[in-house]
Amino acid sequence: MSIRIWGRPTSARTQKVLLALAELGLPFELTLASGTMGAHGHVAKGNEAFGVVDTPDYRAMNPNGTVPTILDDGFVLWESNAILQYLAMKYDPDRFYGSDIGRFASAARWIMWENNELIPPMHNLVKHTIRLPEDQRDPEIAAASRAALGRAWGIVDTQLSRTRHIASDSWSYGDIPMTIRVHRWALLAGVDALSPTLARYYAEVSARPSFDAIRDPAMHLAG
């Protein structure tokens, strides 16, 4: 039986799961779910959300009412980074972390860092430049988010000057969130905004066949 996912293609956390499944070449069934976004955009602009996340059945699986959630062979899991680690350990430890505990931990560090340091400013930037109706956008939040991103990208740049991929020289599941972030940043700020090191990394990760799962700019810049 194929893996079931509840999520939306415009959600970067759902994209982590889509990219991991593309790396693994596993079949899956996606159910569109969201309380904030639908086929035509954000509810703040009067659009209808995909829904599902507020139903009792969904809340029984994921009490947060957020996406993504997966169901694999009777096992339910939410929290996108935990899903990445589950898929890594269950389906391909060699490919996802070289079956090496140090590389596993290094990748874990970077996916947690991405969640804490990269997602909040990038989310706020997208919200206050694209997603919210113009009269609800706050230029100060957008400017503070750009500044925070500048500092965070500096840290990524330093790491990628030391190792070819984010957690080690070899590709690991730690590169999944980073690939999505670099792609989104290149689409938002322009490829020219990437430092030479980030541009080198972007060229490399976007050449992986799995990248097709998250390549579409509409998945990243949807309003």
Ligand SMILES: N[C@@H](CCC(=O)N[C@@H](CS)C(=O)NCC(=O)O)C(=O)O
């Ligand atoms: N820490 C959770 C956060 C989940 C989360 O906030 N997901 C967002 C999408 S990226 C969401 O559900 N947004 C509201 C919605 O679409 O209904 C995770 O990483 O899975």
